Amino acid sequence: MLVAPAARATHIVGGELDLQYRSGSTYALTLNLYFDAINGSPAALDNNMQASIFEKSTNQRMQNITLPLTSNTFVSYTNPACTSSSLSTRKLIYTVNITLPAATYTSPAGYYVAVERCCRNQGLSNIVNSLSAAQAFYLEFPAVVRNGRPFLDSTPRIFPPLGDYACRGELFYYDFGGQDPDGDSLVYDMVTPLNGHASTGNSSPTQAAPAPYAPISWVAGLGTQNQIPGNPTLGIDARTGRLMVRPTQLGLFVFGVRCTEYRGGQKIGETRRDFQLYVLNCPRNTVPxxxxxxxxxxxxxxxxxxxxxxxxxxxxxxxxxxxxxxxxxxxxxxxxxxxxxxxxxxxxxxxxxxxxxxxxxxxxxxxxxxxxxxxxxxxxxxxxxxxxxxxxxxxxxxxxxxxxxAPPPNAAPQLTTSFPPGLNAQDAPPITVRVPVGTTYSATLAGLDVNGDPLTLTAAGQNFDLAAAGMTFTAQNGRGQAAGTFQWQASCAAQQFPDMVVTFRLQEQATCTTLSQTRTVRFELVPTPDTVAFLPPNIITPNGDGKNDAFVLPDLPPDLCDGRFGGIAIYSRWGREVYRSGSRSFAWSGVGVASTYYFLITYTDGRRYKGWLQVNP
CATH class of the missing domain: 2.60.40.10 (Immunoglobulins)
Structure with a gap:
């Protein structure tokens, strides 16, 4: 019998795991895997990957997850003109929504996710036997509940994938800095890539084994802090995530970067990325x-x-x-x-x-x-x-x-008006202007700008139309000066607007800072005043001498549009009604008993007038 040799997939460039909170207990678990499109075997491209979640303190397996392939694209070069036929990388995205129940994921030490796969691509210059070296993708995340309350966290979205090569003897830099959706602090460092438990005989395990995961083996003279030979050697800025190296040797080099997140000064998670950098001989390029x-x-x-x-x-x-x-x-x-x-x-x-x-x-x-x-x-x-x-x-x-x-100096424009005192200053409390029905009220406004900026005067009713209320506003606008005239033909038509508030605005059009001045006036419609004030008598002597024999009110307050005289009622001191009339020309001569009486006058718009009356027969 013939036994077929174990399949080996020589294709993995690198990758990282990602965990993003969605809602409730739902998270999106993603594996970004980078595939060697030049040397990798197309048959080694998996349609699914197997992930496992473990409790960090006990290595207890929490769940296994199948990640389906959802995207297959090429990684782009920073400078497309520098495309090299010897370097082409695919980005494969495997993702699925998972549930992390609050009653289950409570361990204070947190959890980790792992995916194991073999093997790496050929030709790596800095590790031993790259064709047999496997890959363990690794991510740590915290419990979803702390102190009885939800503790939400998403993995930092770290560094875009690297599609470029480096030139021997030239400084190479790349921004691997990420962003954290939760606002956590991020710290970067170099780490040795993980090999894990996968092998050429078991290249795609049905589930990941628990930690620890063995690291890859560096060739002699290289290590975590010297992953790519250079001057300087490959390093990353702990705060910004900026990767930098001036390589001194040609070849294809694998390297590992870790991004650790902190909240409140405590570590809550980490994610790792393995990737590769190709170092070539390049034509000399002088600095501009x-x-x-x-x-x-x-x-x-x-x-x-x-x-x-x-x-x-x-x-x-x-x-x-x-x-x-x-x-x-x-x-x-x-x-x-x-x-x-x-x-x-x-x-x-x-x-x-x-x-x-x-x-x-x-x-x-x-x-x-x-x-x-x-x-x-x-x-x-x-x-x-x-x-x-x-x-x-x-x-x-x-x-x-x-x-x-420093911007050009700019003084605020000045606005003066002929409105009553109290309205000639910015933000002064508005006063009420009362205008008798049937009369015309006019006011003028003037604007001045010492900087000579164009000025515009406007007037606008708050929740009502000026013209519908019988109001008009005209303005003569210009550079450094403006003038306006307001008029109100106060008629009963304005009764439909119970609160007539008008804002007058002087606006400048300055080059930089634009300033304005406003005045706010409340207008009220009131009755036309009579020539004689309303002073009702408070004594009558009904003795037939023709002098002050009856209670009459010829100087009643006038009607205001629909607000008309409703009637008068007179009451004894014990509250008994003794007289009522709906006529403005009423005359009451008393009841023949010396006493004090009280009257109530009403209007149809709700106005009420009260008083007392002494009757001396």
Whole structure:
């Protein structure tokens, strides 16, 4: 009988696990696996991967999970022009939603997820027997409940996949810095990649074995802190996740990076990524250079000069940039260091070719700071960067510009009005203007701006239309001055608007800070006043002498639109009604008994007037 040899998959470039909270007890578990599209066997591309979750303190298996393949794409180069036929990587995404019940995942020490697979791709220069080396993908996460309350956490989304190669003797850098959706603190370090328990005889286990997972074996002279030979050797910034190496040897090198997350000063999880870097011999690429000067040609001296950007000063800088290499395409960019907006803008092209047929040796560009930029007394820093299109990564030259900036001074516009006192100051408490029905009320407004900025006067009713209430507003707007006239033809039509509040606004159109002034007035419709005040008598003498014989009120308050006289009722001191009339011309001569009586006058709009009356027969 013939026994077929064990299948070996020589394809794995690297990868990492990811766990993201969704809702309730649901999380998305994902394996990002990077596949060697050049040397890997297509038959080794799995449609599913097997993951296992363990309790960290006991290594107890919590559950096994099948991760289906959901995406298969190529990893892109940072600089597509530097594409190498010897390097091509696929990103395979295996993902599924899982449940982590709050009653189950409570261990204070947390949990870990593992996926094991063999084997790595061929030709690795820094580990022993790469064709037989396996891969253990590993992730730690905390309990989903702490102190009886939900403890939600998602894995940091770390570093985009690396699709580039490095050049021997040239500095290589890559941003592996990630972001944490929970705002946890992240710390990066180099770690030895894990081999785990998979092997050439069992390349795709049906489930992962529990920890510990054996590391790969480095070739002599290399280790965790010296994974790729270089000057400097491969390292990562603990805070930013910036990877850097100047390789000194050619070859394909595997390396491991760990991202640990902390909350409240305590470690709550970690994720690892294994990846590879190809080191090639590249054509020599010289660093480009740039110089800055003012529009008048005065050189800017980095580290010595600080620009003072004030009103009337030159807000622009000229950039001269070049490269000694032939046919070099250069691009100049700006990067704010300790401020965000507004970012200076270029007024010219920022890209061009130097030292080619029909091209100049040096390019120029111009950028300008906003006149409205305000550094508030601080020194702001701006990096001006020129980069070439060299492989594998662009060479750069940077000049850091230090500057302070102050916007043009701007005084607020002044608004004066003919409204009653109390309305000629910004934010003054509004007063009420009462206008008799049937009359016309007028007011004037004037705006002045000492800076000469264009001014606009407007008036708007709060929740009502001015014209519908009989109000008009006209304005003559201009630069530095504005005038307006308000009129109200107070008629009964305004009764439909019980709360007539009008906002008058003076708005300037300044270059930077735009200021305004407002006045708010409440208008009320009131009855037309009679020439004689309403002063009801409080004594009558019904003795037939023709003088003050009856209680009459010829000076009753006038009717207001639909608010008309409703009637009068007179009561004894014991509350018994002794008289009632609905006529404005009523006359009551008493009941023939000396006493004190009380009256109540009502109007249809709710107005009420009370008083007392002495009857002396």
């Amino acid at each position: 250079s740039l110089q800055l000067s003012s529009s008048a040609g005065v050189p800017y001296r980095p580290g010595r000069d600080t620009l003072r950007l004030v009103a009337g000063a030159d807000h622009c800088l000229r950039v001269r940039f070049t490269d000694p290499d032939a046919n070099s395409r250069l691009t100049v960019t700006l990067r704010p260091i300790n401020f965000t907006t507004p970012v200076p803008t270029f007024t010219t092209a920022t890209t061009g070719v130097v030292r080619g047929p029909g091209t100049p040796d040096t390019l120029t560009a111009r950028f300008c700071f906003s006149e409205c930029l305000d550094s508030k007394g601080q020194v702001y820093l701006l990096d001006v960067i020129v980069a070439d299109d060299g492989c594998s990564l662009p060479k750069r030259d940077t000049v850091r510009v230090a500057f302070t900036a």
